[in-house]
Amino acid sequence: xxxxKNYDDLISHGDVASRKIVLDVTEKxxxxxxxxxxxxxxxxxxxxxxxxxxxxxxxSKKRNVYLVGAGKACNAMAMAIDEIxxxxxxxxxxxxxxxxxxxxxxxTEVYVGGxxxxxxxxxxxxxxxxxxxxxxxxxxxxxxxxxxGSSALMSCPIDGITLQDEIDTTDIMLKSGxxxxxxxxxxxxxxxxxxxxxxxxxxxxxxxxxxxxxxxxVGNPPTGDIGIPYEKYASTPMGPDKTTLEDARRVIRDYDVxxxxxxxxxxxxxxxxxxxxxxxxxxxxxxxLLNALPDSCIYAKKIAEEMGIPAIILSSFLEGESKDAGxxxxxxxxxxxxxxxxxxxxxxxxxxxxxxxxxxxNSAITGHGGPGQELTAGFAINAAKAxxxxxxxxxxxxxxxxxxxxxxxxxxxxxxxxxxxxxxIFEALRGHGCYxxxxxxxxxxxTGNTGTNLCDFNIMYVPALDR
Numbered sequence: 001x002x003x004x005k006n007y008d009d010l011i012s013h014g015d016v017a018s019r020k021i022v023l024d025v026t027e028k029x030x031x032x033x034x035x036x037x038x039x040x041x042x043x044x045x046x047x048x049x050x051x052x053x054x055x056x057x058x059x060s061k062k063r064n065v066y067l068v069g070a071g072k073a074c075n076a077m078a079m080a081i082d083e084i085x086x087x088x089x090x091x092x093x094x095x096x097x098x099x100x101x102x103x104x105x106x107x108t109e110v111y112v113g114g115x116x117x118x119x120x121x122x123x124x125x126x127x128x129x130x131x132x133x134x135x136x137x138x139x140x141x142x143x144x145x146x147x148x149g150s151s152a153l154m155s156c157p158i159d160g161i162t163l164q165d166e167i168d169t170t171d172i173m174l175k176s177g178x179x180x181x182x183x184x185x186x187x188x189x190x191x192x193x194x195x196x197x198x199x200x201x202x203x204x205x206x207x208x209x210x211x212x213x214x215x216x217x218v219g220n221p222p223t224g225d226i227g228i229p230y231e232k233y234a235s236t237p238m239g240p241d242k243t244t245l246e247d248a249r250r251v252i253r254d255y256d257v258x259x260x261x262x263x264x265x266x267x268x269x270x271x272x273x274x275x276x277x278x279x280x281x282x283x284x285x286x287x288x289l290l291n292a293l294p295d296s297c298i299y300a301k302k303i304a305e306e307m308g309i310p311a312i313i314l315s316s317f318l319e320g321e322s323k324d325a326g327x328x329x330x331x332x333x334x335x336x337x338x339x340x341x342x343x344x345x346x347x348x349x350x351x352x353x354x355x356x357x358x359x360x361x362n363s364a365i366t367g368h369g370g371p372g373q374e375l376t377a378g379f380a381i382n383a384a385k386a387x388x389x390x391x392x393x394x395x396x397x398x399x400x401x402x403x404x405x406x407x408x409x410x411x412x413x414x415x416x417x418x419x420x421x422x423x424x425i426f427e428a429l430r431g432h433g434c435y436x437x438x439x440x441x442x443x444x445x446x447t448g449n450t451g452t453n454l455c456d457f458n459i460m461y462v463p464a465l466d467r
Contacts, residue, residue, distance in 0.1 A: 001102075003030040006446045013442055015411040018390035021309065021461045022409065025348065026392055029300040033396070034451035035073050035147070038290045039080035039212060042227040045088065052210065053227025053288060059088055062208075063139035067092035067108055068129050068198075070122075070154035070237070071147030072115065072397035073214055075103050076451035077290075078145050081212075082108045085143075093132065094145070095125045095153045097399060100449050116401075117170050118155030123163050126156035126193055130201065138206035144198070144238040148216035148397065148453040151184060154237055156192045158268075165262040166190065172260050173251075177358040179319060181217070182251045184235070185243035188278055190265055195278035198237035199285060209285045211238040215292040216455045218317055218353050222294040233287035241278035245269065296396060296457045297350040304348045309461075311348040318353030318456065322371040323429050325355050325458075326378025326391070333389040333462045334382075345464040354455040357401075359432060367433020370401020372456060373444065376408035377425050377434045379460075384415040388463040394445055397453035403435040405444040407456075417441055 004010070004027050011019050042053045048060040059065060065088055069078050078094040082105050092108030097115045113122025136142070157166045169190070173183040188195025202209045213233060233239045248269050252258050258266050268276070294316040304311035314332070318325060329349070336345050343349070355371045372393040379391045394400065394407030418425050418441055428437035438444045 003027055003447050003450055004445060005448060009442060010409055010445065014413050014417065015388055015390055018388050018411055018461045018463060019409065022390050022392045022459050025300050025304050025307070026394070026457070026459060028303045029296055029457070030396070030447070030450050030452065032299045033291055033296060033454065034076060035214060035290050036076035036080045036451050038226060039077060040084070042288065043080070043084050045084055053229065055229060055286060057141065062141045064090040064136065065141045065143065066090055066132060066136070067094070067143050067145070068132065069145035070095040070113065070150040071145070071214070071453060072097045072149035072399070073147035073451055073453040074145060075100060075449050077147065077212055078108055079103060079105060081143055081145060082106050091132065093125060093129050095122050097149055097153060098449055113153035113155065115149045115152045116174055117167050118152050118163065120163065122153050122155045126154050129198070130156065130192065133201045133205060136205045136207045140207040142202050142207055142209045144209060144211045146211065146236045146238055147214040148455065150236055151187050151194050154193050157190050158192055161190050161264050161268060165264050168262050169265050172257060175359040176255045176257055177356065178251060178255050179356070180354055181243065185247035185251050186269065188241055188243055189245055189248045189269060189276060193237045195235070195241035195243065196237065196239055196282070197278065199239060199282050200279045203282065209238060211285060211287045212290060213239070213287060214290050214453050216453055218293060218319060218455070220292045222298055223289050223292050226288060226290055230287045230289040233289060239287065240280045240282055243278065245272065245277050291452060291454060293352055293454045296454045297352050300350050300459060309346060309348050310343060311350060312343050314349050314351045316352045318351045318355060318458065320355055322355040322357050322374035323378035326375040327382050329391055329458070329460050330379050330382030330386060330389070333386040333460060336462045337386055337465050345462045347462050349460040349462065351458045352454065352456055357432060364431060366431030367428065367436040368402045369432050369434040370395065370403055370407065372400040372407025373403070373434035373438055374429060374432070375458065376410045376443070377429055377437060380410035380414040380418065381425055383410065383412045386462070387412050387465060389460065391458070391460040392445060393456060393458045394447070396450060396455065396457045398447040398450045405435065406447040407445050408434070408438045408443050409445055410443055414441060414443060
């Protein structure tokens with residue numbers, strides 16, 4: 001099944017040859033990253049024995065086997081475990097961002113949580129997970145599947161902080177210009193589940209935890225053999241948390257949000273003692289890391305080279321303002337075409353990371369959008385000076401910002417197309433309404449759930465100029 005659902009529409013206009021190259025590499029990369037296939041590749045059930053990579057569990061010695069999970073790739077992850085275990089699964093609870101018609105579950109209850117902002121359904125599902133854990137015991141096994149987005153989807157604030165407080169906190173921090181690590185430092189320390197608190201709860205009843213994770217954190221190294229348990233697994237609800245209370249306090253000070261955040265949140269974080277710290281180690285848990293953020297670029301580079309196109313990974317640490325990143329990539333394309341730096345054309349330039357969009361005033365918002373769409377809109381403005389170049393930027397899980405699309409794709413002809421259609425890209429960027437602008441241009445990328453979640457995936461094709 002194709003990942004890019006509107007492929008034919010995207011190659012019906014613009015620089016078709018360049019678009020095909022970018023889309024073909026992206027399609028093959030997303031296929032290779034699908035967590036459903038990656039879990040099925042290392043997990044099997046032989047009678048009573050559950051084999052996961054290099055380890056095995058005798059389920060005849062387990063009273064109950066539970067599946068819990070959350071994240072933007074949770075559909076694929078939970079579906080794989082549910083299918084493999086079949087009737088051996090006692091019960092499952094999965095919190096997803098978007099439920100797809102193709103999702104098939106046997107014993108797993110699926111809830112559609114809120115992302116990027118938490119919602120009531122995710123909160124109620126999180127309460128059910130806590131109830132499931134609290135009635136478990138030492139003879140029980142929890143298989144936990146977690147991907148990016150779990151901080152919002154698995155929303156369950158501590159006593160004294162309401163769901164609305166958590167929603168407001170998330171909204172304010174996402175628009176503050178803070179990076180995701182900084183935002184998580186606050187969110188994890190006001191949660192009953194995030195920042196390792198789910199694992200701590202499972203540990204407290206004596207049950208065993210086996211986790212499958214996808215790491216979307218900027219700076220984590222690429223994966224190796226995914227069948228070997230990953231000893232350095234950290235963060236998310238099921239692993240130790242690297243952020244600290246002092247980190248959360250510093251973020252409040254650095255971004256000057258003490259007067260903007262809910263009073264209950266600020267008062268708690270500023271006054272709680274060591275008992276409010278998140279757990280820092282779970283040596284008895286077993287974790288499998290299915291993918292890490294650099295993997296998308298590594299796979300894409302290999303795919304491009306197999307297609308006969310030289311490729312470089314410019315950075316898997318890309319952060320900052322999305323539209324500015326778009327301007328920058330177009331400048332890199334011009335440098336490549338003019339002087340052959342840092343690589344000669346034709347070539348593919350890859351990057352991953354997590355760019356953000358700073359919104360100082362909600363009243364300035366005139367539409368919808370997300371980082372990938374803002375990046376490609378910014379690229380279109382400057383790419384008009386680099387013949388034949390094309391860039392795609394998507395949130396690899398399939399939904400970019402507040403929109404139902406994965407991101408955008410633009411090329412050297414896109415700015416002229418926008419002008420002809422009466423689309424003001426500059427105004428779209430000022431009003432954070434790039435979804436409407438790119439939709440009018442026919443340049444939004446639609447995938448639905450992809451089965452992975454490795455933040456932003458950016459790919460640029462630069463053809464050689466005719467001399």
